[in-house]
Amino acid sequence: MDEPAALAAFAALSQETRLRIVRVLVEAGPDGLAAGAIGEAVGAAGSSRLSFHLGHLENAGLVTSRREGRFIVYTAAYAALGGLIDFLTRDCCQGHPEICGPLAAPRTCT
């Protein structure tokens, strides 16, 4: 992930509704979730607002979409999220690995 992509990702995640969408999609797993279900989960059902935010996230590369019958199913882009984590980690250790200490330790899933 390069700087422009990271900027876009940060901008996408800096909005409550969008951050919620990403979390919901991450929980949903690789199968993804239809727009309607996402809307219900984040409290923006059937609205143009949802489309707006989903579009923003897709633009930033944090989610992908596919049509499935009547539904449009969104999925978290795990690779992009990982790339963002790497970007931050790199930034934080830049030239001074000793500073970050615990940051360089493995992060495990709880």
Add this chain to the structure above:
Amino acid sequence: MDEPAALAAFAALSQETRLRIVRVLVEAGPDGLAAGAIGEAVGAAGSSRLSFHLGHLENAGLVTSRREGRFIVYTAAYAALGGLIDFLTRDCCQGHPEICGPLAAPRTCT
């Protein structure tokens, strides 16, 4: 780091000048850098623009400041950056550790 703090951090990092400031400060290490030096490094010297962005970053908890004689010295808040990385990592693995795979691997400094 909780959700509101993460939102503020993402918002702070979603701006080119501010992202540059953070990178410069991380490189500078724990001694930090005076506002003037930061301004030169990021191409916003002697401007109120710089203050605006530094204030934004400080508000988000990503940098701290202290007066040193005539200078005001800013330092990267490494703990906050680490907290943000943890937040993202947690989000990404939420309920589905097997999904993230490589994300759960140790991140090392290069």
Add this chain to the structure above:
DNA sequence: TCAACATTTCAAGAAGTGTAGAAATAATAT
């Protein structure tokens, strides 16, 4: 105390972002 330096605060305008409702598109079922 006065002058110079480093940085911030203030005020105003331009640009960008988020929200809401109505109309448009796409797929399915009758």
Add this chain to the structure above:
DNA sequence: ATATTATTTCTACACTTCTTGAAATGTTGA
């Protein structure tokens, strides 16, 4: 064909953010 369901696109407006220049604040040295 028509109606129904799912979602997006369009338009307009309120709100926030970024930038700029001028004035104010705090610190040091002569």
